[in-house]
Amino acid sequence: GGTTDKTGVSVVCGTGAGTGARGPDGRIWHSSRWQDQTQGSVQMSLTALDAVYRSEIGIEPPTSLTPRFLSFFGVNSVEEILYLSTSRLHRTTRDIGQLTPILLDEAQVGDGVARRVVQEHGRSLGNYALVAARKVGLEGTPFRLVLSGGVFRHPSSLLPDTIIQQVQTSSPDVWPIRYPFEPIIGVLFAALEAAQVAVDDALLGNLLPTLPSSELFVTVDID
Numbered sequence: 001g002g003t004t005d006k007t008g009v010s011v012v013c014g015t016g017a018g019t020g021a022r023g024p025d026g027r028i029w030h031s032s033r034w035q036d037q038t039q040g041s042v043q044m045s046l047t048a049l050d051a052v053y054r055s056e057i058g059i060e061p062p063t064s065l066t067p068r069f070l071s072f073f074g075v076n077s078v079e080e081i082l083y084l085s086t087s088r089l090h091r092t093t094r095d096i097g098q099l100t101p102i103l104l105d106e107a108q109v110g111d112g113v114a115r116r117v118v119q120e121h122g123r124s125l126g127n128y129a130l131v132a133a134r135k136v137g138l139e140g141t142p143f144r145l146v147l148s149g150g151v152f153r154h155p156s157s158l159l160p161d162t163i164i165q166q167v168q169t170s171s172p173d174v175w176p177i178r179y180p181f182e183p184i185i186g187v188l189f190a191a192l193e194a195a196q197v198a199v200d201d202a203l204l205g206n207l208l209p210t211l212p213s214s215e216l217f218v219t220v221d222i223d
Contacts, residue, residue, distance in 0.1 A: 006193070008144035009132045010179075010186075011125055011163060013151040015097055016040045019128040023136030031128050038124040041151050044117065045099035049085065051113050052078060063113035068102045101154055108156035115158065122159045126166025133171060140171055148179035185211065 009021040017040040020030035052069055054060040056078040066078060073081050073092060084092040107114035133139040145167055147160050164176050188207075189199050197203065 007136075007138070008146055008177075009129050009138065009167075010146040010148060011129050012149040013040045013125065013147075013159070014149035015042055017043075017125065017149070019125070019132045021132035021136045021138060023138050025137060027136040029132050029135035031132065034131075035128055038121070038128060040149065041097040041100035044103060044121055044151070045096045047121070048099055048103040048114065048117050049081070049096070051117055053082060055113060060113055064106045064109075064111040065103065065114055068106060069099065072099060072102060100151060104151075104154045104156040104159065107158050118156075118158050119162045122162025123166045125159075126163040129163065129167050130170060133167070138171070142173035142175055143171065145174045145176045146179050147176065148181070152178065181211070 005024075007022050007024050010019065012018045012020075017035060017038060018031055019035060020028070022028045048065055049069065051060055052063060052065050055063045055066060069081060070076065070078070073084060073094060075081060075084070084090065085096075103114050103117060107118040129145060130139065133143060145164065147163065152160055160176070160178070164174065167174050192199055192203070
């Protein structure tokens with residue numbers, strides 16, 4: 001749905017994540033369960049939380065994530081976070097995925113631990129985009145790389161930039177696009193295509209004013 005010629009690679013990163021592609025000859029591929037190891041904001045938050053635990057005991061360097069996470073959970077020590085995250089009796093009810101905006105904030109201002117977590121995740125998402133491109137015959141061509149999902153609404157560019165840089169290692173002329181719609185809108189576009197309705201500027205002019213706001217689709221507060 002993010003391209004006019006219906007070809008390219010799509011990377012969706014929201015609560016979870018997924019990657020799909022369509023080539024010029026009609027071949028399609030999607031990551032499905034192949035991508036369980038690299039997901040969206042929930043996994044990013046858990047990875048960041050693990051980094052804070054390691055920082056607390058001296059394995060990782062000090063990180064500005066620590067005071068931000070303490071404030072998020074309303075506690076005074078990392079040990080209390082660990083307890084709330086693992087206790088069978090008093091486990092936190094906070095949505096762990098909401099740590100991702102904090103992670104992206106701190107990475108953007110230069111915290112080394114946060115930047116490493118975000119960049120490692122971005123490179124992994126980029127690798128799945130490369131696989132998708134390879135599977136449909138797009139690798140090495142100037143294909144469109146569509147980035148969509150709630151995590152990409154954050155003002156930090158570090159995650160998308162890292163994905164793009166990873167894809168450029170074998171497809172230097174890739175054309176990145178920040179998708180303006182929610183990923184679910186692609187289903188509508190696919191249905192229109194199946195009904196042989198052209199998704200052109202005229203149709204978009206009628207469709208866009210009727211779309212619900214992004215708040216309808218929010219599962220993690222990423223702003």
